Amino acid sequence: MKLAGLLPAVLGDPALARVRDRARGAGPESDGLDLTAPAALRPFVVAAVASEQGAQRPVLAVTATSREADDLAAALGSLIPADRVAVFPAWETLPHERLSPRSDTVGRRLAVLRRLAHPEGSPLRVVVAPVRSVLQPLLKRLGDLEPVELRPGAEAALEDVARRLTDMAYARVDLVTKRGEYAVRGGILDVFPPTDEHPSRVEFWGDEVEEIRTFAVADQRTIEAVQHLWAPPCRELLLTPEVRQRAAELALKHPELDEILEKLAEGIPVEGMESLAPALLDGTDSMELLLHTMPAGTHVLLSDPERIRTRAHDLVRTSDEFLEASWAAAAVGARPRSTSAPPPSRPWQRYAVPQPTWGCPGGRCPRSA
Structure with missing residues (x-):
């Protein structure tokens, strides 16, 4: 009202x-x-x-x-x-x-x-x-973190989009069921942005986005065609090369935390990694x-x-x-x-x-x- x-x-x-x-x-x-x-x-x-x-x-x-x-x-x-x-x-x-x-x-x-x-x-x-x-x-x-944005008719390479989603902490799976996941099958990309009610299915024709449709998680059936996909990062701390290098250095100094730091150094997101953000970046100057x-x-x-x-x-x-x-x-x-x-x-x-x-x-x- x-x-x-x-x-x-x-x-x-x-x-x-x-x-x-x-x-x-x-x-x-x-x-x-x-x-x-x-x-x-x-x-x-x-x-x-x-x-x-x-x-x-x-x-x-x-x-x-x-x-x-x-x-x-x-x-x-x-x-x-x-x-x-x-x-x-x-x-x-x-x-x-x-x-x-x-x-x-x-x-x-x-x-x-x-x-x-x-x-x-x-x-x-x-x-x-x-x-x-x-x-x-x-x-x-x-x-300033840039989301993935796609529209029908836009130029985008599927491999590049998938790589960006991985860098933004999306998990690659065989079947999308939860927010923060994506799957690739041939020329089709399924992605579930964390801010959307339903996941989206993006069909590529070569390096061109042909169609974007939302679909239901339960039966994977199409709901409706949409004209825009906006997928922000899934984590506030992204595993950039600088963060991964810093994690490797800290793992040598703090073996009690190697369970987390070694995975971060390999680019694998882990639960609770945000708690180490000041140590992995520039201390409180990064906050x-x-x-x-x-x-x-x-x-x-x-x-x-x-x-x-x-x-x-x-x-x-x-x-x-x-x-x-x-x-x-x-x-x-x-x-x-x-x-x-x-x-x-x-x-x-x-x-x-x-x-x-x-x-x-x-x-x-x-x-x-």
Whole structure:
């Protein structure tokens, strides 16, 4: 249901009109605003800042939980164009766990970062993120990772496309059944992008894409023809030659981690390899926060700041407890294989500690209801 027609009437309220006017301002007095209002008003507050009828500013809306983020994004889709709103989901795992996030979660995150880094066409106006995803460091330049894009009639060599999918952490299988898999049979490529509801079947005629169709996993039958395939990477840490070389070097220095590092050195993705990202790249210099990827002039709106603060401190405390436990296990000679593994060097992949002095791009970070 579209409710965009309500915005002009709602913005007639003096309090919301003040929010809009403060968001439009460029002076230091626009840097902070505390607004007390019912929870149901939150979508209207965000729309007052982001919409064309409002201040027309990019917004990062932070919530305490993932469910609240999904609910807020769904409500915003009825007030402003839904394609201008995106949820930036959090990993289902702790940053240092020997478990990797699901490929569909990674795909959604990379899709948002790609649109933030390359806003041509329809730039995002609102990114809704649970505090867990705001605190977790990201590898820099994830938004510059190029997806595989195919259209009927386009020139593309099947072998090159398959090689790119492998480099992007897709698993080559005989029959595609899960997201993040692809299969090649003659001149046909089946691929299941992590952001799609159904896999796609791409038919090649030589080096030309002849047809693209989605199909059902259960019986492999065609669903419908489509005009575009967009397949982002399945992992946030890709096994580039530089990463593989660094993994081989670390395996010699840290034999307690050779189970993971030797596979990474051979180009084989393993569960939990993301926990070693700082060690495999340039330490904390290779990391950034979601805040740093937002465009200049972004306004940060905190939905229930006290709950967000409590949730943030709980996340940091839990993460540190699990991390210290894994280090203690390693110190007595244990080699945790299925839960957490100590990284080979500090600083490690972990949540950022929330600071009251954190700023946001453009220097304007009003707080929300």
